[in-house]
Amino acid sequence: MEELKKNILKEFVATATREELLWISGYVQSALDRLGNNTIASEIKPSVNKITVLYGTETGNSKKVSTDLAALAKKKGIQVKLQGLEQYRLSDINREEYLFVVMSTQGEGEPPEAGKKFYDYLHTDGLNFPNIKYSVLALGDTSYPLYCKAGEDVDIQLEKAGAKRIAPLQKTDVDYDIPANEWIENVLTVLSKPNGVPTAEKPAVPVVAAKTKEKIIYKGTLLSKVNLHAKGSGRTTWHIELLSDDVAYEAGDTIGIVPPNNKEEVAKIIAIAGVKGSDIIAIKNDEDTIEEWLNKKLCINYLHETVVKKYAAIIGQEIPAVKIDLLDLLKVYPVADKNQFEEVLKILNKQTPRLYNIASTLTTQSGEVHITVARDEYAVNGVTKAGICSAYVDTLQENDTVEFFVQKNKRFRLPAGDKDIVMVGPGTGIAPFRSFLYERDATGAAGKNWLFFGEEHFTTDFLYQTEIQGWYNTGVLNKINVAFSKDHHVVYNVHHKMKEQAIELYNWLNNGAYFYLCGEKAPMGVEVEKTLIEIIAEQGKTDKEEALKVFNKWKEEGRYIKDVY
Numbered sequence: 001m002e003e004l005k006k007n008i009l010k011e012f013v014a015t016a017t018r019e020e021l022l023w024i025s026g027y028v029q030s031a032l033d034r035l036g037n038n039t040i041a042s043e044i045k046p047s048v049n050k051i052t053v054l055y056g057t058e059t060g061n062s063k064k065v066s067t068d069l070a071a072l073a074k075k076k077g078i079q080v081k082l083q084g085l086e087q088y089r090l091s092d093i094n095r096e097e098y099l100f101v102v103m104s105t106q107g108e109g110e111p112p113e114a115g116k117k118f119y120d121y122l123h124t125d126g127l128n129f130p131n132i133k134y135s136v137l138a139l140g141d142t143s144y145p146l147y148c149k150a151g152e153d154v155d156i157q158l159e160k161a162g163a164k165r166i167a168p169l170q171k172t173d174v175d176y177d178i179p180a181n182e183w184i185e186n187v188l189t190v191l192s193k194p195n196g197v198p199t200a201e202k203p204a205v206p207v208v209a210a211k212t213k214e215k216i217i218y219k220g221t222l223l224s225k226v227n228l229h230a231k232g233s234g235r236t237t238w239h240i241e242l243l244s245d246d247v248a249y250e251a252g253d254t255i256g257i258v259p260p261n262n263k264e265e266v267a268k269i270i271a272i273a274g275v276k277g278s279d280i281i282a283i284k285n286d287e288d289t290i291e292e293w294l295n296k297k298l299c300i301n302y303l304h305e306t307v308v309k310k311y312a313a314i315i316g317q318e319i320p321a322v323k324i325d326l327l328d329l330l331k332v333y334p335v336a337d338k339n340q341f342e343e344v345l346k347i348l349n350k351q352t353p354r355l356y357n358i359a360s361t362l363t364t365q366s367g368e369v370h371i372t373v374a375r376d377e378y379a380v381n382g383v384t385k386a387g388i389c390s391a392y393v394d395t396l397q398e399n400d401t402v403e404f405f406v407q408k409n410k411r412f413r414l415p416a417g418d419k420d421i422v423m424v425g426p427g428t429g430i431a432p433f434r435s436f437l438y439e440r441d442a443t444g445a446a447g448k449n450w451l452f453f454g455e456e457h458f459t460t461d462f463l464y465q466t467e468i469q470g471w472y473n474t475g476v477l478n479k480i481n482v483a484f485s486k487d488h489h490v491v492y493n494v495h496h497k498m499k500e501q502a503i504e505l506y507n508w509l510n511n512g513a514y515f516y517l518c519g520e521k522a523p524m525g526v527e528v529e530k531t532l533i534e535i536i537a538e539q540g541k542t543d544k545e546e547a548l549k550v551f552n553k554w555k556e557e558g559r560y561i562k563d564v565y
C-alpha cells in the first residue's frame, strides 16, 4: 500500500470513535463483496511452486488419486514430482518441502508391497524433517479391523519426525472418490494460501473421517455345493451357488463373507475363562452376549501381534509377540477374573470378511451368486487345521442361509464387446473368468477370448472342465492353454505355457487385447508378470527397460488388470 494511503488510514483509525470504526469495517466489507471472490483469488498466486506426490498402491486406486492431485496442481502452475513409492529414492526426502502421500492398507494393516521400503524407513529412529510440510490420504476398507492403518502410521511417523501437517489425514473407505476429492481440494486450498500453510494459529486437525456407506448384507440360500476336484485328488474346491433375489453386482465383483467361529472352540474359551456365555457385555456401541460376540463378531484365531501385546498389558505379564489363537493364549496366560476377560474381549479385532471372486453373471444366472472356494489348510505342530471360512463352508448344506455383501471391483471389468481378452486364472483364479465367459457368451460379444488355466493334475483338478470345453466347442473361447504342474517331470505352470505361446500372445496384446490375471499373489502372480515383461522384450526385440515401459503403458491404459490374493 502506498505510504500516503497508509498515513491517511492510520490518522483516521487513531481519531475515529468505535461507531465510526464499525461503520468503516462494514463499508470495506461491502466493497470487497462487490469485487467478488474470483478477483481476489486470481490475485493470490500459489506461493508454492513445487510439490512431491507419492503413492503406495497394490491395485492402482492410490495411483489414480495421486495422478488427479498432480494434474490439478499442475493446472495451478505448480511443478509436480509424481512417483510410486517403490521408485522413490529415500535419500531425497530431506530435500522435500511439500510432500503428499497417498497410501492404501493391505494384508492385516500393512502397507502395500510397493510402499514397504518407505514405510519401514519412516519407522527408523532419529529421523528429522523440520522443513517438510505434508498431508496423507489413507485408502482402506472399513470391513478390515485395522482400517487405513498404513496411511495412518505414515501420517504419525512424519509428524514424529518434525514434519508439519498442513492438511488433515483423510481416511477413505472402498468408495474413495468423494473423500479423496475432498482431500485434494483441501490440499489445493492450502497450497493457494500465501505461504502454503493453513493460518499459523490454527494447525490442521489430525484426522478427517470420511462418511462411510453401510454395506448391504444379502441373505443367500444355498442352492448347491459341489467339489470341483475328482475323486482321488484329496483336495477340495467348492463351487457354491447362492440364491438371493435382490442381489446386485457386475462381472468382476467379489463378495465378502464374515465367517462364524468354531462353536466348540468358543465353548472352550467360555469355560476356561470361567464366564457365563449368556452374560451381556457392551463393546463400542453394541451390546450382545459373550457367546454371540465370540461366535460371530470377534476374531479369536491367529490374533494379531498388537492384540497379543494389549492382552499382555491387561493381565500384567510378558508375552512374546507372536500370532496365537485366543484359546491357546488363555491356556498359557490365564485371565484373573471375569472383568479381565471382558477387557480382553474389548481389545479383540472384528472378524475380517473373507473375499471371493464372483463366478457367475446376473445376465445368465439372474438372482444368483456363484463362488469358487478352495479349502485352505495349514499345519500347526503337525496337526492339520482348516481356515475359519473354509471350515464354515465345509459345514454348509442345501437351503442354509449365507450372509454376504458385494465388494465392487471397478478396475476388474470386461472391456467393450469388440475387444479381445486374455485371461490367466489358475486354481480359484478361474472364478471371475467363468463370470466373464458367461457374460461374453450371453451378450454375443465379438471380441476374442483366450484362457490360460493351471492346476496340479489334469484328471482330478481341471476345475469347471465341462463348461470350459463347452465354451471352446461353441467358439466362445477362441484359445485355451492349460498347465498341469504335477503331470510333468518338472514343475510346469501357466507362465511356462505363456512362454510357449509368446509370439501369439504378444500379437494379441500388441493389437490391443486386454490381459487379466487372477489367483495366487505369489509365486504365481509374480511369475506371470515377470514372464509377460520377458515376452514383450523378446518379441518386441527390445531391452528390459523398454519392455517395462510398454508394460506400464498397457497398465495405464487399463489393459493389464490383476486381482491377486
Ligand SMILES: Cc1cc2nc3c(=O)[nH]c(=O)nc-3n(C[C@H](O)[C@H](O)[C@H](O)COP(=O)(O)OP(=O)(O)OC[C@H]3O[C@@H](n4cnc5c(N)ncnc54)[C@H](O)[C@@H]3O)c2cc1C
Pocket: 254, 259, 301, 302, 324, 325, 353, 354, 355, 356, 357, 358, 372, 373, 374, 375, 376, 377, 378, 380, 386, 387, 388, 389, 390, 391, 428, 429, 431, 563, 564, 565
Ligand atoms: C480380492 C480377493 C479375492 C479372493 N478370491 C478368492 C476366491 O475366489 N476363492 C478362494 O478360495 N479364495 C479367495 N480369496 C481368499 C479368501 O478370501 C480367504 O483368504 C481364503 O479362503 C482363506 O480364508 P480362511 O478363513 O479359510 O482361512 P484363514 O483362517 O483366514 O487362514 C488363512 C491362512 O492364515 C494362516 N493361519 C490362520 N490361522 C493360523 C494359525 N492358528 N496358525 C498358523 N497359521 C494360521 C494359514 O496360513 C492359513 O492358510 C480371495 C482373497 C481376496 C483378497
Ligand SMILES: Cc1cc2nc3c(=O)[nH]c(=O)nc-3n(C[C@H](O)[C@H](O)[C@H](O)COP(=O)(O)O)c2cc1C
Pocket: 056, 057, 058, 059, 060, 061, 062, 063, 103, 104, 105, 106, 107, 108, 109, 110, 112, 139, 140, 141, 142, 144, 145, 146, 147, 148, 149, 173, 174, 176, 565
Ligand atoms: C487382501 C486385502 C487386504 C486388505 N487389508 C486392509 C486392511 O487391513 N485395512 C484397510 O483399511 N483396508 C484393507 N484393504 C482394502 C484396500 O486398502 C482398499 O481396497 C484400497 O482401496 C486399495 O487401494 P490400492 O489400489 O491403492 O492398493 C485390503 C484389501 C485387500 C484386497
